[in-house]
Amino acid sequence: AAGVIQSPRHLIKEKRETATLKCYPIPRHDTVYWYQQGPGQDPQFLISFYEKMQSDKGSIPDRFSAQQFSDYHSELNMSSLELGDSALYFCASSSTGGTGELFFGEGSRLTVL
Amino acid sequence: DAKTTQPNSMESNEEEPVHLPCNHSTISGTDYIHWYRQLPSQGPEYVIHGLTSNVNNRMASLAIAEDRKSSTLILHRATLRDAAVYYCILRSDNYGQNFVFGPGTRLSVLP
Numbered sequence: 001a002a003g004v005i006q007s008p009r010h011l012i013k014e015k016r017e018t019a020t021l022k023c024y025p026i027p028r029h030d031t032v033y034w035y036q037q038g039p040g041q042d043p044q045f046l047i048s049f050y051e052k053m054q055s056d057k058g059s060i061p062d063r064f065s066a067q068q069f070s071d072y073h074s075e076l077n078m079s080s081l082e083l084g085d086s087a088l089y090f091c092a093s094s095s096t097g098g099t100g101e102l103f104f105g106e107g108s109r110l111t112v113l
Numbered sequence: 114d115a116k117t118t119q120p121n122s123m124e125s126n127e128e129e130p131v132h133l134p135c136n137h138s139t140i141s142g143t144d145y146i147h148w149y150r151q152l153p154s155q156g157p158e159y160v161i162h163g164l165t166s167n168v169n170n171r172m173a174s175l176a177i178a179e180d181r182k183s184s185t186l187i188l189h190r191a192t193l194r195d196a197a198v199y200y201c202i203l204r205s206d207n208y209g210q211n212f213v214f215g216p217g218t219r220l221s222v223l224p
Contacts, residue, residue, distance in 0.1 A: 033211060035214075042216060045212070056210050100145070102157070102159060104157050105156055107155075
């Protein structure tokens with residue numbers, strides 16, 4: 001079965017650069033979530049979208065923005081990168097017609113040098 | 114978000130049952146109890162969820178106290194592959210509302 005696809009899997013950037021992470025949800029899933037997980041930490045919720053509209057917002061820095069497109073894929077844009085942005089970024093998707101279960105991708109590892 | 118409390122860590126022997134407790138004394142009537150786990154270097158994975166009645170699936174069982182202020186995730190026969198961080202999360206049935214992770218219970222399984 002198709003899973004949540006994230007790209008790129010690994011990304012290395014310099015401080016003050018920008019980065020874009022992409023997430024392709026499971027087909028027919030209408031909700032996408034973004035989480036950030038620093039080393040040794042629990043996943044922290046950033047933002048979610050339902051039917052291309054922002055539905056919930058967590059501790060997402062102002063330097064970050066995200067959107068969900070008409071094909072339901074989502075992109076997380078990060079600007080003015082800082083060393084502390086180095087983390088695993090997980091995308092998850094769910095379907096309102098389902099059980100509410102979140103399906104997570106394998107994550108994108110961002111390293112800021 | 115309603116808060117949950119779990120032990121920081123637990124240990125189990127392989128092929129023995131494991132009972133992972135979770136306290137959620139401030140749970141509201143519309144909150145579902147969800148369990149996710151995160152294996153090393155992987156994204157979180159759904160385990161089970163329930164509202165009031167006990168639930169069983171191929172991975173685990175969920176036992177919910179009658180007053181709903183606590184629950185227990187039961188792994189019937191722990192394997193080495195079950196070593197992970199287990200998260201107990203409360204979430205009302207609002208789609209798009211986020212899941213708040215942590216801190217969970219780090220389960221070690223001994224051979």
